[in-house]
Amino acid sequence: MNNAGYGLFGAVEQIDADKARALFDTNVLGNLTVLRATLPALRASRGRIVQISSVNGRLAWASSGLYSASKAAVELAGEALAHELAPTGAKVTIVEPGLFATEFATSLDVVPPSDAYAPTVGQFLAHFSQLPASAFGNAESVADTIMAVTAMEEPPLRLGVGTDSVEGIRESLRSRAAELDLWASFSPEPADQPA
Template sequence: MTRPEEELIVISGASTGIGAATARKLASRGYHVLAGVRSDREGDAIRGARIEPVMLDITVGEHVRALAARVSGDPRRRPLRAVINNAGIEINAPVEVLPLGIWREHFDVNLFGHIAVIQALLPALRRSRGRIVNISSVGAEAVLPIYGAYAGSKAAFESASDALRREVSAQGIQVVIVQSGGVQTPMADDSGPRALELAARMNEEHTALYGRLISSTVRFQSAFLHRAITAEKAATTIARITTTRRPRIRYSLGSDAALTLPLNRLLPARLMDRVLSR
């Protein structure tokens, strides 16, 4: 059996939050982690024993190609144990209000960027019979008001992950989806103020239609985040999923995901509409 120190793991979005905590957790277990960051400052912050920062904006083709070259050209010829696709953005507003440019940004980062990384690293994963761990969201199935762009991009990512799993299983590559609920991260902390900032720029008609809905949804999410799991606890679970011998196809992460996902699958859609709209 290959020892952890003889294997590579790639994590995108590793500068803060779940990505950074997972990088540190896996490095503490002996793996050599290639931690995707978007600036030298972020790289200096995450750099450590068995953590090697790599410049990785997953929407930039040059970065993705350089990552693939780093993996295939590893000086110690270490195999690629896993790729954890964690990078993401979340900017929330009603479907009618959110600018199309921000819709496209969600899909560029939360879907197309991950597909680019997967395409670039599949040859290495084929050689190692490695694993892809895609970090999704409970919102891919149970969508709160104003979360349309974020949830839509995550739902598309999950559908692509299902197709990928069925395409590569015969090649020895495992594909795992992690449906995350609320986690205390800088991205989550920033989502409420950004939603209110967008709301403040709405015209009078949109303010009358959506103002109360936005403010109540932001208040609910902000209150919930105080009770959400920490990034470190989420990282412990993701590290276990990444390294366990026989992973499941899907995992939920956090108590809210464990409750909401079964409810969404069991309750009539109109009843779930009323639950989530409140």
């Protein structure tokens, strides 16, 4: 299991370069460092790579822009890795948990929003801080899911874990498909090529 998770939340404009760099160093480059060190053995053993991402690797909300971008990088690197490893028999699964009761929420770096972002970032952060304990799933269920996936002969490439993750990803996909269809006419057909 490959997991690097540092939570940084705030308005994209207000997160300084040092904080953004630290986030990507941990969530993306830290993840790649572990992969590089373990891939020779995993290829040789036809092993399983379980990349821990987040529902935020598939969607973003006000305040999650840079965190979501870091997890999206993990998602796409993992997808490419799955294609690259296909002939070796090694398998990649990207796990996308939603909200679970872990220590992650207690160690977040939150950049308070300015007045310009109070209606969006501020409102989201206030709402999030008021979520009841029942909104957070049992973290042991994520571990159980990971164990089940690693035992599969043909595991999924991506796996949303938690109802909030599955529903959030599903709604994001619907919205993206509808937007793609709405604006498809802006993509001209390729010109006919001479014979």
